[in-house]
Amino acid sequence: MRSRKGDTTHFPMGRSLLDKVWELHSVRPLDSGQTQLFIGLHLIHEVTSPQAFAMLREAGLPVAFPERTFATVDHIIPTTSQARPLADPQAETMMSALEKSCREHGIRFFGPETGHQGIVHVIGPELGLTQPGMTIACGDSHTSTHGAFGALALGIGTSQVRDVLASQCLAIDRPRARRIEVTGKLRPGVYAKDVILHIIRRLGVKGGVGFAYEYAGPVFAAMSMEERMTVCNMSIEGGARLGYVNPDATTIEYLRGREFAPTGDAFERASRWWLSIASDPDATYDDVVTIDAAAIGPTVTWGINPGQAIGVDEAVPSPGAFPGDERPTVVDAYEYMGWHEGDRIAGTRIDVAFIGSCTNGRLSDLREAARIAERGKVRSGVRALVVPGSQEVARAAEAEGLDRVFREAGFEWRLPGCSMCLAMNPDKLKGREICASSSNRNFKGRQGSPAGRTLLMSPAMVAAAAIRGEVTDVRELIGGDRHVRELSGGDRG
């Protein structure tokens, strides 16, 4: 592994996963200087695809590779009842439009009746659709999630959804590569969510613009697939459209036996190929960043973007501590959130606790949160929601009794969807409510109330906040439990 900067060696250069997968999927260079890139897997949902299908219809174009597009419904679906027609007529219109487009074009649709409905970035991996070495596109910025498998996965807009439907390709500039190496070992009570929040805090919300992030080193190597998905999911919050982890034995074991994964000898051939597309040890990068795992603690956002984060044991930073051009955003965040100089983040009273989303709505997330939830009851006055990421996650969680743990503690156990991460369904904050949230964005108004306030943290920290009624260092609840991470378990349930 070397940095391209100042590299004067003359040995043949090793290649990164980005180099290999990009080259393999390059159809041709375009006159513009961009690449025509073949997309191996296209995922669609009800919000960003209807206009794309309308554009196709208007142009009289077919879907070029319908067998390479898969659909589900997640953003608008209610989490209390999925009975049709949906209670919100606009939501029903969107869902019906997607069903109709899928029927017309021969696209497989994972609706609620299939038992595989869920957040698009949860179901792709759990079905085995997401595989190493693929290019993956979806009209959703958190498509970077799928990079956890060593895929190049990126969010696109609706016009590009149209392009992929029509041609299975994108016209796109090749990103630069930044390797982010986290060395050492995470401390107890520190989760994948804390790692990515810490990275964004360090590199900033625009630090990754133009880059693909390669997450490497012992901390990511030790992570489960679900933890890697949490990290890759939030690449875009650091400005990087793509983020990936090189495939390894953990990746292969996760995929074995999944519905759309190869079987038998083909699986063995696939495994060899998946490992071969990992970055070479002497691959070169445009930039390399190293972070010590020991420096990462439970992390919470205090502001209005995911880079405005601090350790749970820190005070909200003073606006005076920021360089001049960052100060207006910080002052804006202070006013919006209602901070006073010297306020500490721990002890901040919360109104709502939300556990779910494509960042942290998987089985291991629910297990970690349940371990905390079983130690108490949701504080009176706090509304607490658990929204599994998919029907499969819900079934697995129910099979081991997690739904009961949550219900007994006073959490609501809901049906799968994006829910209060972006509040396109009825799950919304009211007024200036403060929400401890395991989701990915703390933007102004993100959770459905124009004045609502979001504090991002790990699912275990959300559960702790729900019980105490205030932001709490989860390590206080797990005490001297040095084995907390062992119970994060495998990916299978």
Added chain:
Amino acid sequence: MTARQTALLPVKRVAGRPVPLPGNDLDTDRIIPARFMTAITFDGLGEKAFFDVRFDANGRELPHPMNDPRYRAKGPQIAVVNKNFGCGSSREHAPQALRRWGIQGLVGESFADIFFGNCVALGMPCAIASEADVGRLIRAVEEDPAHDLVIDLEKQTASFRDLEIPIRMPDGARQQLLAGTWDATRTLLDAADRVRSTAERLPYVRAFAD
């Protein structure tokens, strides 16, 4: 909009009355709150652009450049923005809302990747200029807004009255606009055979058959 019938529409020069939208990291949830996206078309998004900072809970106008008659023009407009504009979600609803409000192009210090790509796909240039130049431009606009701001992608300048600043865009996007290939579908379909052959050499497309 159609791939087969549309002629190439080069975008070489975009002119319009400027509207400053100051602040770093203005995210796509701010540009178009998600609750306005429960529809299967982009119709009507223009009036919802920056809704929660333009209107209070009772629908009354708040002080905001887009509500300020000094900056509101009948024809096309150009937004002047700071750093990391359009960060966050991939929703094309964001540039669609701006465009339907009247914004045909943007000049700013930097743009988020996906937002930038979405703008290009609509033929809307996002021209990048230095912090100092954007600052000078905003001051000149605030002083006397009633003139056109011109983005010239061939000369790579933005000009407003007697001020001319250098701008840049990544080459690929700039060439797409200049050549009129920003609606990429037709370009991508031109190579259908090569797309097939690329697909066929991918081990996973062949189901790892050998």
